[in-house]
Amino acid sequence: GIQVEQSPPDLILQEGANSTLRCNFSDSVNNLQWFHQNPWGQLINLFYIPSGTKQNGRLSATTVATERYSLLYISSSQTTDSGVYFCAVLSGSRLTFGEGTQLTVNP
């Protein structure tokens, strides 16, 4: 099956810093989504981005499907951005998740 790799696995930032999270996938995909998992375990949709670039406030994402990667940018990070960020790709009939990036933003 398709492989999804996220990097870095852990990231610690000071409030106000910028960061880039990366998602590599091993095969062509029909869909790619970024999620933020809150402390209670719910997956919050950030972006649905099979290709191209999208922005939502301090967050933006870019997917280059031909090169099989996606990037999530977080600018001017806040403590509330802390948590686990997942990339998930749709290949066949299922979403396959990466292992996530654990982000900690310190005040």
Added chain:
Amino acid sequence: DTGVSQDPRHKITKRGQNVTFRCDPISEHNRLYWYRQTLGQGPEFLTYFQNEAQLEKSRLLSDRFSAERPKGSFSTLEIQRTEQGDSAMYLCASSLGYTTEAFFGQGTRLTVV
């Protein structure tokens, strides 16, 4: 529309007991997915439905697991003879179509003691 709803949010059960979880998808979403997530890992696919038809099951879904989606609306996931290894977060998601955005519920956290 209040999004995908799962019940219960938490379940503690003794080993060997049966448990059943419920998922109510976003109305009009014809695809419904079940995932399992253990600590420190990403969610893993278990099964999915298109309307009432269960079209794919992961090899993670042992014979003790069964899922249904009667009438293509809500879905249930039953685990029989629970084992400690079944302790996990069980997540449900729904989407309108094949390549459209999937939305997840709050999850059911199962602890088998």
